[in-house]
Structures are given as C-alpha cells and as structure tokens.
Amino acid sequence: MASDSAPHFSSRDAVVCRGVGKTWAAGTRRAHEALRDVDLDIAPGEFVVFLGPSGCGKSTLLYLVAGLEEATDGRIAAFGDPVEAPSPERSLIFQETSLFPWLTVWQNVSFGLSIRGVGIEERKQIARQALQRVGLAEAMDKRPDELSGGMRQRVAVARALAMRPKVLLMDEPFAALDVQTRSRMQDFLLDVWRDSGASILFVTHHIDEAVALADRVVIFTARPGRIKTIVPISIPRPRDPFSPQCEALRKELTELLRAEVDRAFAEQEALADAV
Ligand SMILES: Nc1ncnc2c1ncn2[C@@H]1O[C@H](COP(=O)(O)OP(=O)(O)O)[C@@H](O)[C@H]1O
Ligand SMILES: [Mg+2]
Incomplete structure (x- = not known):
C-alpha cells in the first residue's frame, strides 16, 4: 500500500487497531x-478486558497485537509504530506457562535478557526485582516443578516484567487455577499493573474476572468476532464483587454476552451436523 495513504498512528496510543480482520488459511478452501473490522484504541496504562464466547x-486478536500473526485486513500500531513482528515491549502470557524445567526460577525470569546479551549479575538483579514484584523473591533458586500452578503463573508474569x-x-492466564487462587492472582495483577504503568489486554470468558479487573470491557460477537460494544467501568478499586454496582455490571455483561454465546452454540451445532 502506498505510504501516503497509510493512516497516521499517534504515538500517544499504546495500541491502535483500525479495520483489523483475520482470515486463517486465507485464499484456501479451509x-x-x-x-x-476491529477498531480499538488502548491508552497507555489502561486495563482492557476482552470478553466473548x-x-x-479473542486469542487471535492478541496474537495479532503481539506480532506473532499478521492481520489479513487493516492495521495495528503500538506507540505509533506499525506492529510487524514480536517485540519485548509487548509480552504475551498464556494459560499454560511453559517455563524451562531445567532452569531455576531466576534463570527462567531472565531468559529473555540473556538473549539480549545482558550480563549475569545484571540479569540476576533484574530477575530479583521482578520476582519481588510478584512476591516470589525467596523462590529465586527453585525449579519450576517445586512451585504450585499459581506460583508458576507469577513467575511467568515476572518473566514478562x-x-x-x-x-x-x-x-486467560488464570483459567487453569482454582477459584480462590484466581481471585488472589487478580488482586496481585492489579498491584503489578499499578506500579508497572503498562497497558494490559486481558482475555477471559469469566464475567467476574472482567468486573474485577477492567477499565473497559470489550465484548465480542460470535465468530467472526467483531466488537459488539465496549463497556467502561468506573467503579473504584478494590472492587467489592458483592456491591450493588458490581452486581448490576455483572447483569449487564451477562445479558450482552448471552446472545453471542447462543449464536456461537448454534453455529457449532450446525457445523457438527454438517460433518
Ligand atoms: N492457527 C489457527 N489456524 C486456523 N484457525 C485458527 C487458528 N487459531 C484459531 N483459529 C480459529 O479461529 C477462530 C477464533 O479462534 P480463537 O482466536 O482461538 O478464539 P477465542 O480465543 O475467542 O476462543 C476459531 O474458529 C478457531 O478455530
Ligand atoms: Mg482463546
């Protein structure tokens, strides 16, 4: 595309999506x-939750923003620059973290820095700081298999930080955790987010998680995912999940989601019938 027709992205926005579409296996029978057609602007330091059937x-959009996959339509920019490849400025954390089992916790946390050529003393110090921020400074020299699932996800967050x-x-970073651990992890994530100043794009299909975390909730339609609506949340944190405001919000989000979940089910049944 000619550069003079390219839109200008403001460097003030953490992430900008304009008319973004993705067709897997485009041009093939599959x-x-x-x-x-996803349009979305995310401010620096904003906490945005993606909710949808x-x-x-949802994952597809995160991979596009991460630069792991290319959009088939539209454009994505981060801080004014087009997203063309993965960057350490945009870290992706999955549900099942893969830590290297043969490395210690601090070596796992500083692995990306070793690829960058940072020396061992500096790496150890940065790893210690990151682990302190996730409350795991004492686990520096442990191996991943000595940690619980929740602790391993905190190591993954430290590695990103x-x-x-x-x-x-x-x-869906906390999807594999039990309910109590998940709720602790949400509190912990809010603390980390506050002192990191980073923007967070967080995928979940749990309405409670969206209510606990988000500045804005982006609700997607059933596939192909489009933005159905964006719900801003102004309830101050920490949020009491049983407060009338949270109850009302939960009800609103449930209703917005229900029609899409029904549509997604109907589509899956139609596909199953067709096989
Ligand atoms: N690598 C891939 N190749 C082909 N199709 C994919 C791939 N990843 C996801 N899909 C398809 O794209 C659609 C959206 O998937 P995904 O982004 O994983 O949804 P979500 O995260 O919202 O559950 C699904 O129909 C899925 O099967
Ligand atoms: Mg997904």
Whole structure:
C-alpha cells in the first residue's frame, strides 16, 4: 500500500487497531474468518478486558497485537509504530506457562535478557526485582516443578516484567487455577499493573474476572468476532464483587454476552451436523 495513504498512528496510543480482520488459511478452501473490522484504541496504562464466547477470535486478536500473526485486513500500531513482528515491549502470557524445567526460577525470569546479551549479575538483579514484584523473591533458586500452578503463573508474569514491557497481553492466564487462587492472582495483577504503568489486554470468558479487573470491557460477537460494544467501568478499586454496582455490571455483561454465546452454540451445532 502506498505510504501516503497509510493512516497516521499517534504515538500517544499504546495500541491502535483500525479495520483489523483475520482470515486463517486465507485464499484456501479451509479459509476461516476469525475476526472482522476491529477498531480499538488502548491508552497507555489502561486495563482492557476482552470478553466473548469461545472461538470468537479473542486469542487471535492478541496474537495479532503481539506480532506473532499478521492481520489479513487493516492495521495495528503500538506507540505509533506499525506492529510487524514480536517485540519485548509487548509480552504475551498464556494459560499454560511453559517455563524451562531445567532452569531455576531466576534463570527462567531472565531468559529473555540473556538473549539480549545482558550480563549475569545484571540479569540476576533484574530477575530479583521482578520476582519481588510478584512476591516470589525467596523462590529465586527453585525449579519450576517445586512451585504450585499459581506460583508458576507469577513467575511467568515476572518473566514478562523483566523485559519492561509497555503492553502485557494475557490470554486467560488464570483459567487453569482454582477459584480462590484466581481471585488472589487478580488482586496481585492489579498491584503489578499499578506500579508497572503498562497497558494490559486481558482475555477471559469469566464475567467476574472482567468486573474485577477492567477499565473497559470489550465484548465480542460470535465468530467472526467483531466488537459488539465496549463497556467502561468506573467503579473504584478494590472492587467489592458483592456491591450493588458490581452486581448490576455483572447483569449487564451477562445479558450482552448471552446472545453471542447462543449464536456461537448454534453455529457449532450446525457445523457438527454438517460433518
Ligand atoms: N492457527 C489457527 N489456524 C486456523 N484457525 C485458527 C487458528 N487459531 C484459531 N483459529 C480459529 O479461529 C477462530 C477464533 O479462534 P480463537 O482466536 O482461538 O478464539 P477465542 O480465543 O475467542 O476462543 C476459531 O474458529 C478457531 O478455530
Ligand atoms: Mg482463546
């Protein structure tokens, strides 16, 4: 595309999506449209939660923002620059963290820095700081298999923080944890977010998680995922999940989501019938 027709992205926005679409296996018989026409602006330091029925393209959008996959339509920019490849400024954290089992916790946390050529003493110090921020400074020399699932996810967050990301991309990071651990992890994440200043794009299909965390909730339609609506949340943190405001918000989000979940189910049933 000619550069003079390229839109100008403001460097004041952490992430900008303009008309973003993704068709997997585009141009083949297996072509599969996952996302359509997504417009979204995310401010520095903003906490945005993506909520939508499963299969609506939430993970796909995170991969596009991470630069791991290319959009088939539209454009994505981070701090004014087009996203063309992965960058340590945008760290992605998955549900199942893969830590290297043969490395200690601090070596795992500083792994990305070693690739950057940072020396061992500096790496150890940065790892210690990052682990302090997730409350795991004493676990520096442990191996991943000595940690609980919740602790391993905190190590994953520390590993992302060690790279000083401006944007944290989190794909259902707490989905494999039990309910109590998940709620502790949400509190912990809010603390980390506050002192990191990073923007967070957080995928979940749990309405409670969206209510606990978000500045704004982006609700997606069933596949192909489009933005159905964006719900800003002004309830001050820490939020009491049983407060009338949170109850009302939960009800609003449930209703917005219900129609899309029904549509996603109907589509899956139609697909199953067709096989
Ligand atoms: N690598 C891939 N190749 C082909 N299709 C994919 C790939 N990843 C996801 N999809 C498809 O894209 C759609 C959206 O998937 P995904 O982004 O994982 O949804 P969500 O995270 O909202 O559950 C689904 O229909 C899924 O099967
Ligand atoms: Mg997903």
